[in-house]
Amino acid sequence: MRPREFDHDDVLRIAFDQFWRKGVRGTSLSDIARDAGVQRGSLYNAFGSKEALFLQAYERYAGDYLVALQKALGAGSLRKRLTAFFDLTITNFRSGSPPRGCPTTRGLMELGATEGEGLDEDARRAFANLVSRITALVQDTLSAGAERGEFSGNPAVAALHIITVTRGLAVLERAFDDEPQLRKIAVHTIDLVLGKGAR
Amino acid sequence: MRPREFDHDDVLRIAFDQFWRKGVRGTSLSDIARDAGVQRGSLYNAFGSKEALFLQAYERYAGDYLVALQKALGAGSLRKRLTAFFDLTITNFRSGSPPRGCPTTRGLMELGATEGEGLDEDARRAFANLVSRITALVQDTLSAGAERGEFSGNPAVAALHIITVTRGLAVLERAFDDEPQLRKIAVHTIDLVLGKGAR
């Protein structure tokens, strides 16, 4: 059989970058094909469809991101861990050239928009899955913190609250493009969760 | 001069409904034209472009929504006001048929995605403007509450935190479709802000 003339992973990286910058619906397969030096038809042959290509590119990213988060949440006092978590979150959707933004949040709000199902539904599941796993990581961190007496509250509820704030930050980032503001909100959230508001 | 054969506001309503349900990029002017019983060309003549039409439809919605929010924030104890605020927020992006979601958040993440500027930038400004105005409303409510001794904290920061949570709720809504969870997060947020966490 004839061997493939392009690198699978290279294409996924290039595709994800384009999707991230211009949105899924705003990126054409012609764009990606041109950037990757591949024929459009080859992409269809290799990945099936535009959204299938996006899904694979996204899963790639999600895996890497989860690993980085796990690392950020893994050392130091509870406050340090949460600070590192928010830092990584904000850095993630502020890196690279604008308009970037959080890929997961972008995807969640942009896809899954069709009334029926289909691939959009698969994408929604992928996004939701990453959010779930991040929430679990935060919850575990809080539980461990509670055992060490650094936190007294409901880890499940607090983790949900924290994850909600990070998603909100992803939205505010696009509305205002004001990084100091985002960091202020993050610090304030940590204070509230750790009970510094209990003054 | 020849009179228009369709009602300007009717079209805006129909268009907004479609945009809301299927996303801006997922809705075609042909769809709207068919639904509204208007020729596609007439829409271009009357509104200029798809995104201009969306902008007008959105502004319409934003005005109505702001009025409703103002009402929700205007009566009762501070806790009651904030509860009404979160209720309205959640109800807003859970009303109607799926997949709905918060129009502003949907728009913010979907539009403003092009690297350059143009109409996307106008849309971004419109979204950001609504978020700003809502934040101001919440901040005023908190300030008033502080004067009555119902709140002791920085109204500006707390308002930002609250608005961040509402945007996060809009994202979680699409990820999980779990309304009780959203309401739980809302209650928890109010507790944190009002200092019930100060036990």
Added chain:
DNA sequence: GACGTATTTGACACGATGTCAAAAACATGC
């Protein structure tokens, strides 16, 4: 060295946005 299989390539169908000129419908002035 011939064969089979997977990839590449280019043409095609279809639908979307946006433009334009010609046709149509009404208000206005004579």
Added chain:
DNA sequence: GCATGTTTTTGACATCGTGTCAAATACGTC
């Protein structure tokens, strides 16, 4: 009452996007 002028409507067109398909191609394999 009728001609005029302005605006809307209408349909054709150009362009670009997705997705499909069959023919051509290039490589492992026997």
